[in-house]
Amino acid sequence: MRNIAPELNSSVLDERILIDKLKQGDETAFKSIVEKWQDMVYNTALGIVQNAEDAEDIAQEAFVQVYQSIETFKGESKFSTWLYRITVTKALDHDRRKKRKKRFAIVKKIFGDSGEEEVQVPDFHHPGIILDEKENASVLFMAINQLPENQKIAFTLHKVEGLSYQEISDVMNSSVSSVESLMHRAKTNLKKSLESYYKKRE
C-alpha cells in the first residue's frame, strides 16, 4: 500500500481533497491552496486596482476570507470561480474606497486655495506586458480604470486573466449574452476614451 507523505502535494491531491482537508482545519492544505492560486488572485486584483501593493493586500484579504469561510463553499461552482468572486468583490470594495477618497480630495481642492485642474497620467505598468508595448498598455490601463465597474470586471477578466465569456458569466452570476454586451460596451467606451486622450495630447 502506498504511503501518503504528510506534506501535501497539490499535483497528487486534487482540488476537492484539498478543500475537504481545509474544511477539517488542515494548515498544509491551506498552504497548497494558496500556492496553487496565489498568482491568479494577485493578477486579478492587480488588473482591477492597478497598484502592486494594493493588489498584494487584496490577495491576502481574499485568502483570509477563504480560510475563514471555507465552510460556506458547497462546491456548487468551481473553487476557482468562488475565489474569483471573492477577489473581484474585495478589489471593487478597495476601488470604491479609493475613489471616495479621491472625490473627497477633489471637493477639498474646490473649496481650498488651489484651483489646478487634475490631469490623469498613465502611471501603471503591468509586469506581464512585453517591453515594446509598455507605453501603449499603460495608456490602455488608464482608460480601463475609467470604465463602469461591470465593464471593467468583464474586460479585465477576459483580457488580463484570459477567461472565456462562459467563465466570466459564472463569476459575475450573469448570462453569456450579458457578458458579450458588457464587452462590446467596454470596447466602445475604451475607444472613445483613448481617442480623447490622444487628441488632448496633440
Next chain:
Amino acid sequence: MMSQENIQKKVDDALNSIEGIQRAAATPFFFTRLQARLQEKETIWEKISLLINRPAVAFATIAFVLVLNAFAFLKQQSQADPVQSISNAELNEQDINSAYDFASKTNYTLSKIWNQDEQQVKK
C-alpha cells in the same frame, strides 16, 4: 497636428497592446506574510472603526438621529399646545370676568347716579 488616421492607429495599438499579456506573479514569501496576517487579531477599536467607516452604517446613523430629532420636536410641540390653549383659555376667562366685572360695576355706578339725579329732581 495628428490626423484622424494617426489617432485611430494609436487607439488600435493601445487596444492591441494587452494581447499576449503574461500573468503577474505574487511576490515571494506571500504565504509567510499571509500567515502573519492570519495570526494578527483585530482589536475592538479596529472592529468599531471598520463598522463606522461603512457608508451604510454612517447613513443609517444619520437617518436615525434625524428621525429621533423629528420625533422629539413633534412630541415637544404636541405637549406645548395644550398648555398654550389652557393658558389662552384662562386668559380669555380672566378677560371676560374682568369685563363682566367692569360692566356690572359700571351698571351699578350708573344706576346709582341715575337714582341720585331722580332724587335731586324730586327735591
